[in-house]
Amino acid sequence: MQKSQHYLFMEALVRRIHTTDLEATLFQEEFYRMQAGLSGELKLKNRLADYHFKSDYFILYNFECMNTRGFSHQIDALLITQHFVLVLEVKQISGQLFYKPAVHEFSRRMENNIEENLPNPFDQAYRHQLFIEQILHQHHIHIPVVHLVVIANYRAKLDVSLETMPILHLSGLPTFLENLSTQFPPTAYQVSEIQSIFLKMKQILPARRQIEPSRLKSGVFCTSCDTKTPMLFHSGYWHCFSCKAKSKNVLLDALHDYRTLISNRISNKAFRQFTGIECRFAAKRILAQLNLHTIGYKRTLMYVIPDEILWINLEFFSYVSRFRS
Ligand SMILES: [Zn+2]
Structure with a gap:
């Protein structure tokens, strides 16, 4: 799994930041979350490696690039098939997860009953989907693009309020892919044709932080x-x-x-x-x-x-x- 520049930055930062630094704990917590995220991505990769695709496919992991407005996209995995293109957002989170669709609120309750709101993964993934659609349209390629949030921690409990949302446990991914292939018939496009568009766009984005050298050991x-x-x-x-x-x-x-x-x-x-x-x-x-x-x-x-x-x-x-x- 290729680590992003931001991951490498945070990894080095927690090693080097002075223990007395006011933000040391904050950085450590951010890095723990990133480590969990990376382990979730690895589980996804293993699951997809085990899945038998019936037709040609290509997967771009940790796809990073900039859009024309100067904003970045970091997509955990982009699955390209002849039937569809799938944007995958992986979450390695614990606790019980809830959703209020009317207000786009994604939250969780931990074992200690503390509740907190988390960044909305559907909005994140949908933003990527719109971007991918736009790129494909520019290249005159008309293929269905969908998004899915995958929960890589089997201990997480998904509340019934999430049932109509594009979210599932990693173990359900093969069934989801089978259903998509049935729902969308194969298009006339070659996977290699679509994959080359995104490979050309792929960038290695710089870390999203900077640090004063005086704050480092x-x-x-x-x-x-x-x-x-x-x-x-x-x-x-x-x-x-x-x-x-x-x-x-x-x-x-x-x-x-x-x-x-x-x-x-x-x-x-x-x-x-x-x-x-x-x-x-x-x-x-x-x-x-x-x-x-x-x-x-x-x-x-x-x-x-x-x-x-x-x-x-x-x-x-x-x-x-x-x-x-
Ligand atoms: Zn030693």
């Missing part, structure tokens, strides 16, 4: 244990106080966090501030070893942290020797 952190004390750099390795692990590659995780949270360009000074290496020349040596692309000259010199920074392996051979030999 600096340092290189151990990935073998959970200690919050930064590792110490000496003799070419990062050493963990707590579990005594030593590693070179943990630096890459720190640089990945920097890239995700702050920028994909880093100066020698920012590198020292973020990693805790005090010596300017040691920092220069380490950065040179990474063989990163650079921009600028002398005082304005910036190192570009690539998307594939975690693919580099510093443990057995250096990046330099690997690519220069």
Whole structure:
């Protein structure tokens, strides 16, 4: 499952935000919800992988793009068949779910009897549906487009007020798809024709948040244990106080966090501030070893942290020797 840029941002943010930060708990809660969402999407993917489609189909997971008005669409899954196109919105939520159709109010009651309103998933999915329809019309493709909200947590209880709404438990998806195929006869369009329209539009949207670097913990952190004390750099390795692990590659995780949270360009000074290496020349040596692309000259010199920074392996051979030999 491809994680969105926003997911990666939140994942790094909860790792790096100062524990005393006023919004630390808020960020943590948001990330928990995103983790639940991702696990729901994985369940959907597994369920669809198990389903036997009787004709050609294509599924785009986590389909992100911008519309012409400059607003974003993030669709959990877009299922394309010769019969129909289905917008799937997955929810991994617990409790008892209720709906008031007249006022579009979606709510839940938790086990402790606390009630709360949740963002209306039908309106979200319908907004995506309208967008998909519009795109298809622009391409002169006339195929039914429908939306469905899928509840991936089997423990959630759906109130009778939801019975007429396009919502069901994940286990009911195969039956729903069978019924749709019967309801809508096959069109003359090829799945590949429709899929290529959306593949061309697919974008990787940036994270929906930004963070002041001063609100983040600096340092290189151990990935073998959970200690919050930064590792110490000496003799070419990062050493963990707590579990005594030593590693070179943990630096890459720190640089990945920097890239995700702050920028994909880093100066020698920012590198020292973020990693805790005090010596300017040691920092220069380490950065040179990474063989990163650079921009600028002398005082304005910036190192570009690539998307594939975690693919580099510093443990057995250096990046330099690997690519220069
Ligand atoms: Zn450790």
